[in-house]
Amino acid sequence: MTIVSRSWSARLRRLPGVLGVGFLLLLVVYPMLWILLGSFKQQDEFLSEPFWALPRSWSLTNYVSAFVDGGLGIYIRNSALVVFPSLLLILAFGVAAAFALEVLVWKGRSSVLVLFLAGIMVPTQMILLPLFAVYYRAGLTGSLWPLVITYTAIGMPLSVFMLATYMRAVPREVFEAAILDGASVYRIFWSVTIPLVRNAIFTVALVQFFFLWNDLLIALTFVSRSDLRTIQVGLLNFTGQYGSVDYGPMFAGISVSVFGTLALYAFLNKRVMAGLTAGAVKG
Amino acid sequence: MDKVFRDRRATLVMLAPALLVYTLVMIVPIFWSVGYTTLDGNAVSGFTFVGLDNYKAFFQDSTAIDALLFTLKYAVLLTVLQVVAGYGLALLYVFYLKHRSSLVRTILFFPVILPTVAVALMFQRVFEAAPTVGPINTIIMALGGNLTDFLGDPHYSFWVIIVMDLWRSMGFYGVLLYAGLVEIPDDVIEAARLDGAVRWRMVRHVVIPLSLPVLLSAVIFSINGTLKVFDTIVALTNGGPGTATTPLTLYMFRTSFAYGEYGYGSTVAFMLTLMCLLVTVFIFRSMRGDATKG
Structure with missing residues (x-):
């Protein structure tokens, strides 16, 4: 067995573990990221677009509204x-x-x-x-x-x-x-x-x-x-x-x-x- | 030399502020609350003495019994899940990620310090069914399932609370138990490996027995925290739908401040305190017994 193929099989064996850890991290990080992206969306984007859609623009009006009205x-x-x-x-x-x-x-x-x-x-x-x-x-x-x-x-x-x-x-x-x-x-x-x-x-x-x-x-x-x-x-x-x-x-x-x-x-x-x-x- | 360490006046000056605040704001109110349990009424309308009627009422009040059972169910289930998930993470850190675990540990710990209210509002949106379809429902529908009103259904709302609390706390228990695991000397693990112990047998027969003390403190800390659950539930479901997810802490808050029943509210609080005390003593006893046997 050459060194190259051994390292490939080692990597392949590690794959489930790497995917598992990646999934865990995603589980923790994604909801927060989703909220952050949502903070730039307008009301109609929430109602008509799917959850993964990116905001149309990066305006700070929601933040202004949260501080001033909220x-x-x-x-x-x-x-x-x-x-x-x-x-x-x-x-x-x-x-x-x-x-x-x-x-x-x-x-x-x-x-x-x-x-x-x-x-x-x-x-x-x-x-x-x-x-x-x-x-x-x-x-x-x-x-x-x-x-x-x-x-x-x-x-x-x-x-x-x-x-x-x-x-x-x-x-x-x-x-x-x-x-x-x-x-x-x-x-x-x-x-x-x-x-x-x-x-x-x-x-x-x-x-x-x-x-x-x-x-x-x-x-x-x-x-x-x-x-x-x-x-x-x-x-x-x-x-x-x-x-x-x-x-x-x-x-x-x-x-x-x-x-x-x-x-x-x-x-x-x-x-x-x-x-x-x-x-x-x-x- | 002893004269300096045994300075009475200095002792008093140093201890007095803390002891005074602690006594006046915590110790005295605890006994005062116990006194309230024999009364009916509140601070505004005045009190009448009712003896043990509040306790009788507690055991005949089906909402109170439901709240008690909910608290127990929630605390036991979440404690088991928190400690198991935390232990899984700790094993992952020590035996799989090894010295590269630092970043993963740090990221998974972060939700622990997030304000509960913010996390609860976030989970309301994540599990939302209407007017917008949240991520979870979108995924369920993409997999061919039905749109589910998670927070409107008593069965599901309980699980949303559990999922959210697990999300918040698993990183904490991961680090707590990790600290216990890294203290196991490498040569003990190595010796077991040479003796032919592999993976799960190694975990079962070598790692778990050696980490029992830290597992015990994790269980006690967890049960103590989960019996007092308040923030999570108030912010996520506010006890609903109906009173389906109302723990004793919230029931006490409602009877006392929404209905102004100080006597009955104190009785509920007293039962809660009693439960915390009993459960902690019980776990201490049973786990200590196991630890000496193993």
């Missing part, structure tokens, strides 16, 4: 106004608590860590009604505060747990050396621990960002005014707003949501994969 810009702004302050609070509180639970030594610290951990399992439905009653009494229902407060609390369990795990990996000698150099507790926290777990903090921030940005349940419960809707609630109501389904702007809205996420993922995919799966194994 309020997509306002929804994105609301989401940002809620998600970033919540993230900041989650990280600030979470890092400090993880330090107190993992680096500092006191009686009962493992029970408190378990108490935090227990929160991961409880369904959010279990806390909605009392919170709704309190926010209603406090007159907060017409603002974005209920979301910030609830997100901060819901982010605590996983963040504290993940950060504590990362801090456990720092050798004790590092902290002991800092103490011998005369550093105070706060100095060890600020100048030793935080720089050492900087990467972990970023990973936790990324994981929490996706949880909060993609949240529907809490946003749906506590947002009563349509101009305070987050991107997910806004997108969910996109259908109703136009009476009959207005395909173009809706496809544009989905595209913004999908490809905005892709832009972030293109740069940070390794971190995102590592962070999300780490959260699962430990949770």
Whole structure:
């Protein structure tokens, strides 16, 4: 058997595998591509052309309509106004608590860590009604505060747990050396621990960002005014707003949501994969 | 040195914000909700004490029982499919694609982080029957089948939810289980191969036993997530047609916020929490038993 024919038969034997993997990739990529192409089509193209047809022109009118008539810009702004302050609070509180639970030594610290951990399992439905009653009494229902407060609390369990795990990996000698150099507790926290777990903090921030940005349940419960809707609630109501389904702007809205996420993922995919799966194994 | 690590004031200062927020916004409301289950009414109209009537009502409410059964059916089926599909992908990455799997892993993982609402709207269009014919129906008709209203038929809409959730999550379980598989030392695999183990026998007798711990965490994570399913279903079918695809989470949301029944809504939430707890403990017990035997 010559080398050439062997390599051909080897290639032929690989063919089913290659086709299988190609089919899998197509299954994941094609629907998104289809939505992107659809975002350039006009209403009559949806109704009269088959699904695989390319758009007649590449005009951005659907995007303009999604932002101007659909309020997509306002929804994105609301989401940002809620998600970033919540993230900041989650990280600030979470890092400090993880330090107190993992680096500092006191009686009962493992029970408190378990108490935090227990929160991961409880369904959010279990806390909605009392919170709704309190926010209603406090007159907060017409603002974005209920979301910030609830997100901060819901982010605590996983963040504290993940950060504590990362801090456990720092050798004790590092902290002991800092103490011998005369550093105070706060100095060890600020100048030793935080720089050492900087990467972990970023990973936790990324994981929490996706949880909060993609949240529907809490946003749906506590947002009563349509101009305070987050991107997910806004997108969910996109259908109703136009009476009959207005395909173009809706496809544009989905595209913004999908490809905005892709832009972030293109740069940070390794971190995102590592962070999300780490959260699962430990949770 | 110990004095610094055992600084009481510093401990309190560092721990207090997180613990306070967590206690006030999560722990207290959990017990408060349990208290609500003995009441009837809501925060606006006021409450009356009804004892255990809400629990009695729950077990006599056929919609609630349907929602409970739907949640179980959905969670068990999707957990099995997610873990099997994820394990298949992980095997593909490790034994077929090997060091070239990185790009495939990255692409298949992407749907995991997509907003559920966007994905659901996308699937509504993909499975659409009217007024436009979506891709799936076009393909079915090209193969000689009939135009099918997938989301209008309770039997099909359940499967559309399953297909969509599998589409969203298989890449995640692929990477999760891949991380467990690559930790199996090469010489173990090599030794098994020298002993004459081939393909499926190798997978069955060598690879699966060695990846049981990570399979266990995948199952627990999956069942825990699927029992709480909400976003997917609200955005895709909104529980319909009728209440055919309504899980407990959505039923709780409806009774509480559409009908203003806080007492009954809390009871549904409490049953859901109880179910999450029982199922997790049950799986932990049974899988741990298997792992020690194998």
